[in-house]
Amino acid sequence: MESEQRLKRKRTFPIRTVSFHPVLTVPGLSKNSLHDSSHGKLRLPLRVADRVLFPDHLLLLVSDKIHEDDKLDCVYHKALKGKDIVRRRVLSVDEFDGFRSVVRCLNPPSNYSAAVGLMWTGDDGVDDYGWSFRCNQTVHSWDRLVYEAAFDGKTAFVFAKGLNLRPHKESDLTKFMCQFGLKNIDYEEEGFVVMTEAILVAQEVVRCTLPRSIRNNLDSAQGIRVTIVHDPMPSAVRIRDSRSYEHGRNQRTMGNTCYALEPGTSTAGVDHVHAWLGVERWFIYDNNSDDGIQEVVEELDFQDYNVSRHNWPWIKTQEAGFSHCTLRARNECKWVGFFDVDEFYYFPHHHRRACHSFGPSGLSSTPLQGVTVGYTCRLQNPERHKSIVRPDLLNETLLNVVHHFELKIGFRYLNVLENSIIINHYKYQVWETFRAKFFRRVATYVVESQENQNQGSKDRAPGLGTEAIEPPNWRKQFCEVWDTGLRDFVLANLADPATGSYPGRSLFCSNTKYGC
Numbered sequence: 001m002e003s004e005q006r007l008k009r010k011r012t013f014p015i016r017t018v019s020f021h022p023v024l025t026v027p028g029l030s031k032n033s034l035h036d037s038s039h040g041k042l043r044l045p046l047r048v049a050d051r052v053l054f055p056d057h058l059l060l061l062v063s064d065k066i067h068e069d070d071k072l073d074c075v076y077h078k079a080l081k082g083k084d085i086v087r088r089r090v091l092s093v094d095e096f097d098g099f100r101s102v103v104r105c106l107n108p109p110s111n112y113s114a115a116v117g118l119m120w121t122g123d124d125g126v127d128d129y130g131w132s133f134r135c136n137q138t139v140h141s142w143d144r145l146v147y148e149a150a151f152d153g154k155t156a157f158v159f160a161k162g163l164n165l166r167p168h169k170e171s172d173l174t175k176f177m178c179q180f181g182l183k184n185i186d187y188e189e190e191g192f193v194v195m196t197e198a199i200l201v202a203q204e205v206v207r208c209t210l211p212r213s214i215r216n217n218l219d220s221a222q223g224i225r226v227t228i229v230h231d232p233m234p235s236a237v238r239i240r241d242s243r244s245y246e247h248g249r250n251q252r253t254m255g256n257t258c259y260a261l262e263p264g265t266s267t268a269g270v271d272h273v274h275a276w277l278g279v280e281r282w283f284i285y286d287n288n289s290d291d292g293i294q295e296v297v298e299e300l301d302f303q304d305y306n307v308s309r310h311n312w313p314w315i316k317t318q319e320a321g322f323s324h325c326t327l328r329a330r331n332e333c334k335w336v337g338f339f340d341v342d343e344f345y346y347f348p349h350h351h352r353r354a355c356h357s358f359g360p361s362g363l364s365s366t367p368l369q370g371v372t373v374g375y376t377c378r379l380q381n382p383e384r385h386k387s388i389v390r391p392d393l394l395n396e397t398l399l400n401v402v403h404h405f406e407l408k409i410g411f412r413y414l415n416v417l418e419n420s421i422i423i424n425h426y427k428y429q430v431w432e433t434f435r436a437k438f439f440r441r442v443a444t445y446v447v448e449s450q451e452n453q454n455q456g457s458k459d460r461a462p463g464l465g466t467e468a469i470e471p472p473n474w475r476k477q478f479c480e481v482w483d484t485g486l487r488d489f490v491l492a493n494l495a496d497p498a499t500g501s502y503p504g505r506s507l508f509c510s511n512t513k514y515g516c
Contacts, residue, residue: 046072046118049100050236051139052147053107053114057091058139059313060103060116061236066093071121074105076112086112087119092290096311099240104313114139138234146227146235147314150327151210155199156180157327157398158206158237159320160228165203168401173198177229178208180221180239195229202397204320206230214239273344273372273486275305276493281332282307285321287314318443322405323398330391337388338403342426344372345386346489355423357383359478360430371426373487377479378424385415386423402443424486428461428478431470438468 050061058074066072072093078084091104108114115137144162151157158178165171181193194214200207206228214221227235274282286293286309297309310328312321322338329336339345343355358378367374386403395406407413428434438461463471471477 048116048118048136049238050136051114051116052142052145052236053139054142054315056107058105058107058114058116060105060118061096062101062103062118063099064101065095065099066101066103072103073119073121074103075117075119076108077115077117079111079113089121090118094311096313097240102311102313140234140236142315144233146233146237147317148320148324149226149237149239150324151239152327154210154215156208156210156226157323158208158226158228159204159314159317159324160206160233161204161314161317162233163204163206163228163230165201167203168399169202170397170399171201173201173206175230176201176206176208178206179227179229180211180214180224182224192224200397202399204317205323205398207397272494273346273490277346279337280306281329283325283329284309285312285325286310287312287321316443318402319400322400322403326389326391326394326398326405334390335388336391337386339386339423340425342371342429343386343423344426344486345421345423346486347421355382355385355425356483357425357427357478358483359428360434360475361479362475363430364475366430366433371429372424372490375426375429376482376484376487378481378483379478380480383425383427387413422485424483431474434461434474435468435470438464 046066047063048060049063052059052061060074070093072090073087074090076086076088086109088106091106093104094102096102103118105116108116142161146158146160148159149156150159156178176198177195178198179193179195194211196208196211198206198208214224221239224239225235226237226239227233282305284293284297284307294309297307300307310325312324314320325338326336337345356378358375361375361377363374387405389405389407393408393411395408397406399406
């Protein structure tokens with residue numbers, strides 16, 4: 001049973017089902033605000049909807065679509081003297097959810113506010129910045145934030161950082177509620193506010209029923225902010241499409257997906273190899289990559305691969321990313337495989353075992369042939385396992401522990417026979433590549449590599465310690481068995497007999513960053 005409550009404090013807020021049309025008052029705009037002198041086109045100042053302060057950068061959610069080639073500056077002002085500003089070029093610009101863009105800025109200098117605004121590069125006035133700044137000065141800390149939500153038409157899956165719940169199990173749902181409204185935890189001002197009880201809680205996900213007023217009038221729900229009431233939490237989430245992950249729509253009779261949380265230039269190889277094996281659909285979750293993944297996705301799309309990229313800027317939220325991807329994939333796929341971008345599976349012609357971790361294979365620089373052909377030496381004993389699941393049979397909490405999902409009661413996992421499938425995990429690559437991974441741990445409950453904890457864990461590189469210092473003879477480490485199984489498979493089944501080239505290699509080598 002759905003339970004709706006009117007939030008009460010000094011006054012009762014009405015629950016309505018009519019369409020909401022917030023009035024936006026626009027301050028005076030300068031000529032520079034409207035005219036781009038370099039391109040001869042009109043453009044309005046940008047509106048920063050939310051800011052999220054991460055340890056190493058500041059993320060701005062902008063209520064506009066920005067082209068990557070648009071030139072922008074991050075504008076910082078003194079904490080006590082608002083007119084004293086500093087401008088720095090943005091770190092990156094990217095599409096977010098079809099409605100908004102994400103802009104990454106350097107963290108503010110000492111004594112400067114994190115309420116950063118945006119200005120078009122070349123504009124010399126401060127009106128644009130004033131508009132960007134005055135609309136919203138809120139800065140969210142990544143330590144505690146509702147950062148994402150997904151909707152299936154009847155319920156909302158709300159993702160939050162800072163709940164501090166015990167991992168790997170369900171939590172007490174009686175302590176949680178979801179709030180939907182045009183105001184974000186602002187008890188003193190009137191506004192549309194509805195609260196519903198949680199029906200499931202686990203790790204960073206709280207699942208609540210959608211209010212009846214929203215279910216019955218979905219068009220009016222656009223722009224409504226969603227948060228969790230558990231000691232009121234700030235939120236950067238607004239409803240954009242409450243039907244987007246409705247279960248059962250457009251479901252195919254059969255399908256497979258390959259999910260990548262950390263894309264890289266090997267993404268092209270992942271798609272080509274797995275497409276040959278029967279994979280039909282790919283969901284690429286881009287966790288702050290900087291290697292031109294969008295160009296690779298567009299090229300694969302041009303080649304009629306069914307690939308979509310989802311911008312996932314949230315740090316150390318791998319489990320939540322898996323859950324979010326499951327909601328997207330279940331409308332299209334019967335089976336979903338969860339793999340990192342450096343993991344490839346294939347079907348051998350002879351007996352092999354589980355998931356093998358490959359090392360640098362004697363190389364000192366990134367192999368021009370790609371990982372599947374370039375790395376051929378691995379550890380002898382297999383490590384860990386991966387999951388291929390039916391989304392409709394997963395536990396309603398979507399609870400998972402790094403590649404392993406909880407199933408509904410009455411169902412169990414089936415371990416695939418050791419001679420049926422092999423997974424090559426190119427875990428320990430050349431030092432330049434591995435070093436980047438050292439600073440970018442993605443799992444929520446895995447300790448950072450720089451912290452002096454769990455030194456013997458399989459999540460750490462043996463003998464590396466807590467500093468990113470290349471060990472002696474790194475290129476020769478993790479090499480116990482020479483294994484050319486996948487290399488031979490790729491060259492035999494995917495390579496052009498005349499030229500020796502194979503799909504994915506041209507995309508890999510088109511990126512000059514990797515020396516091709």
